[in-house]
Amino acid sequence: MITSSFPIAGGNFTAAGSASRMLKEQLKRIGVEGQIMRRIMIAAYEAEMNVVIHACKGNLWVRFDNKRFNMEVIDEGPGIADIALALKPGYSTASAEARQLGFGAGMGLPNIKKASDVFEVDSRAEKGTRVRSTIYLKTQTVGEPTDHCLSITSELCNGCFDCLKACPTRAVRVWNQKPRILAALCIGCTACIAACRRGVFGIREPDQKKMPQQSVAEAGQDTLVIPRAFLTQFGLKIPPRLVMAVLRILGFKDIRFSEEWEEELRRTVRRYAAEQDSYPVISPICPAVVNLIESQFPSLIGQIAPFMTPIESAVEAYGLQPVTFVAACPSQYALLTRADLSGRLQITSPAGLSAQILPLITAQTETDRSEQKPIPRPPRTGNHDPTVLEAWGMENVIDILEKTEKGLSGDFRILELSCCVYGCYGTPLFKENPFMAKNRWAASLLGRRRQVSAAPTNSLYLARTGMRLDQDMGKAIEKLARIDELTAGLPGRDCGACGAPTCSSLAEDIVMDRNPGLECVILRGRGES
Amino acid sequence: MKLEELVKVIDARMLQPGRKEMGEIAHVFAGDKMSTLLEKAGPETLLVTSLANTQLACVAELMDCPALCLVDGVDPDPSLLEAAARGSTAVLVCPFDMFETCGRLHRRLYGEGPHRP
Numbered sequence: 001m002i003t004s005s006f007p008i009a010g011g012n013f014t015a016a017g018s019a020s021r022m023l024k025e026q027l028k029r030i031g032v033e034g035q036i037m038r039r040i041m042i043a044a045y046e047a048e049m050n051v052v053i054h055a056c057k058g059n060l061w062v063r064f065d066n067k068r069f070n071m072e073v074i075d076e077g078p079g080i081a082d083i084a085l086a087l088k089p090g091y092s093t094a095s096a097e098a099r100q101l102g103f104g105a106g107m108g109l110p111n112i113k114k115a116s117d118v119f120e121v122d123s124r125a126e127k128g129t130r131v132r133s134t135i136y137l138k139t140q141t142v143g144e145p146t147d148h149c150l151s152i153t154s155e156l157c158n159g160c161f162d163c164l165k166a167c168p169t170r171a172v173r174v175w176n177q178k179p180r181i182l183a184a185l186c187i188g189c190t191a192c193i194a195a196c197r198r199g200v201f202g203i204r205e206p207d208q209k210k211m212p213q214q215s216v217a218e219a220g221q222d223t224l225v226i227p228r229a230f231l232t233q234f235g236l237k238i239p240p241r242l243v244m245a246v247l248r249i250l251g252f253k254d255i256r257f258s259e260e261w262e263e264e265l266r267r268t269v270r271r272y273a274a275e276q277d278s279y280p281v282i283s284p285i286c287p288a289v290v291n292l293i294e295s296q297f298p299s300l301i302g303q304i305a306p307f308m309t310p311i312e313s314a315v316e317a318y319g320l321q322p323v324t325f326v327a328a329c330p331s332q333y334a335l336l337t338r339a340d341l342s343g344r345l346q347i348t349s350p351a352g353l354s355a356q357i358l359p360l361i362t363a364q365t366e367t368d369r370s371e372q373k374p375i376p377r378p379p380r381t382g383n384h385d386p387t388v389l390e391a392w393g394m395e396n397v398i399d400i401l402e403k404t405e406k407g408l409s410g411d412f413r414i415l416e417l418s419c420c421v422y423g424c425y426g427t428p429l430f431k432e433n434p435f436m437a438k439n440r441w442a443a444s445l446l447g448r449r450r451q452v453s454a455a456p457t458n459s460l461y462l463a464r465t466g467m468r469l470d471q472d473m474g475k476a477i478e479k480l481a482r483i484d485e486l487t488a489g490l491p492g493r494d495c496g497a498c499g500a501p502t503c504s505s506l507a508e509d510i511v512m513d514r515n516p517g518l519e520c521v522i523l524r525g526r527g528e529s
Numbered sequence: 530m531k532l533e534e535l536v537k538v539i540d541a542r543m544l545q546p547g548r549k550e551m552g553e554i555a556h557v558f559a560g561d562k563m564s565t566l567l568e569k570a571g572p573e574t575l576l577v578t579s580l581a582n583t584q585l586a587c588v589a590e591l592m593d594c595p596a597l598c599l600v601d602g603v604d605p606d607p608s609l610l611e612a613a614a615r616g617s618t619a620v621l622v623c624p625f626d627m628f629e630t631c632g633r634l635h636r637r638l639y640g641e642g643p644h645r646p
Contacts, residue, residue, distance in 0.1 A: 014608070017587035024591060041591040042567055049563070102580040107564035 080123035166195030187291035188331030240444035261310035547619030590616025
């Protein structure tokens with residue numbers, strides 16, 4: 001993953017284009033060329049010129065890996081009064097000076113949109129404009145996987161190999177008692193975190209540079225988006241209402257729950273499914289399940305409802321505003337970091353925010369005992385739609401997706417699949433039992449409904465190429481044959497003692513030369529090579 | 530077609546030579562709007578324009594466009610030639626107006642009949 005930032009000076013037509021030129025140099029070095037380079041350059045130059053023509057200053061941020069190129073251009077300008085009009089080809093508000101130089105044809109935003117796979121523009125009057133563009137890079141470089149968002153504390157590993165068996169995409173290796181993730185295969189599902197009894201795996205803690213020690217209010221981030229489960233992690237004596245109060249003391253004036261967007265997505269997908277002819281429609285409710293489908297079930301991608309995942313919709317809702325997000329799992333963390341090119345989001349793990357509020361909670365509980373009684377509330381009954389299949393747990397999710405591939409789930413209109421029990425309540429990053437956590441939330445009566453919307457998306461979901469054996473297809477075929485040959489010679493016990501989850505994974509690791517000296521422990525014991 | 534041949538067709542002066550190994554020119558695009566020039570420019574395109582500012586060279590460089598042709602015998606700003614040199618873009622100046630220049634190039638590249646690549 002590469003992240004870069006290029007400043008843009010408004011009104012300077014002489015220096016204009018330098019950000020795009022620097023970006024091009026960077027892209028050339030990693031082998032981007034042809035049509036993809038053309039599209040990126042059109043989007044970058046048009047966006048840069050928009051800043052030069054209309055704003056006093058701005059910045060072009062880019063982040064790309066071997067799958068996607070993401071660009072975000074934010075300016076400090078007058079903003080766009082009517083975005084729909086600005087997107088109309090031929091409409092321009094450029095100055096006479098700009099027009100004299102050949103700009104102001106009213107094709108800037110339409111050109112960026114045309115060049116992009118995903119295009120978004122957001123603007124606030126007198127505050128500025130943000131243009132986002134995603135362009136999919138079609139080529140995948142061998143051995144250069146995308147980044148993953150797990151932290152690994154190798155010193156804690158005792159080599160039990162539980163993580164090897166737990167990973168649904170066989171992305172984990174344990175070599176010399178050091179776990180490693182093959183990032184191109186990782187879907188950010190938390191299976192390894194849940195499986196490890198020694199806490200080797202976790203979610204990455206945010207960059208310290210982005211988590212300054214100043215107060216929330218000083219940092220200008222008084223909006224917080226958290227999973228509801230976060231409020232129920234502090235036991236019986238510290239109810240959600242008290243945690244909310246402490247978060248407010250910390251400076252968060254507006255506290256929102258990611259489930260608000262999740263519930264809106266459920267409603268939106270129900271409306272969407274009602275207009276479809278083929279079932280089931282898969283709701284993109286859990287980003288890790290979306291990753292799983294992109295990676296392991298590409299034939300089902302077309303069945304995913306064309307909306308963003310709830311956490312992405314939440315990011316969209318806040319536009320240019322700085323917001324603090326608590327990521328409940330590595331896949332959410334990955335989405336948030338991908339969405340945040342300009343650094344306006346503060347992303348933290350549940351543990352990170354807990355560490356900030358725990359001292360305050362202790363002080364509060366001593367003074368505020370009245371808040372400790374949970375209010376009982378009868379469980380909801382009825383209104384359950386049997387054609388909406390809500391399921392969780394990785395084994396169940398994989399089983400249902402396999403059956404869907406075979407056409408054995410057409411009696412359900414919608415599949416709402418989550419990796420964790422009760423969605424984010426069950427993430428292993430939370431310590432409280434998910435069933436207790438969910439009911440404690442329900443008892444807290446904190447759920448007031450506010451208007452949110454599920455953001456639509458076009459062509460966002462696409463098959464992940466995973467780990468390609470070789471850029472050259474001929475060589476890839478040779479390697480595949482070698483892997484098959486090696487696998488046939490291995491015992492086939494999939495014992496994991498070599499550090500790879502299966503014998504075929506070991507064969508692939510040997511052929512790809514991922515770690516020198518790899519061998520089958522059983523064959524070595526027999527004296528065979 | 531080689532750029533040198535097209536230079537003769539339009540009686541152009543080459544103010545700035547382009548890259549050493551200049552390939553064939555397969556397309557010509559004429560326009561006065563930067564956005565359309567940006568969209569149409571490519572590695573085998575000659576851009577013909579009555580603009581003459583530095584940003585032209587920037588667009589050509591970003592889109593790997595090998596050559597620019599300025600019409601009406603314009604005397605371009607030295608900064609345009611400097612920027613073109615940095616991007617190895619050839620700069621021609623043609624004495625004819627846009628209509629005549631395009632007519633000559635079209636006739637030479639595509640013959641008399643109506644044709645759009």
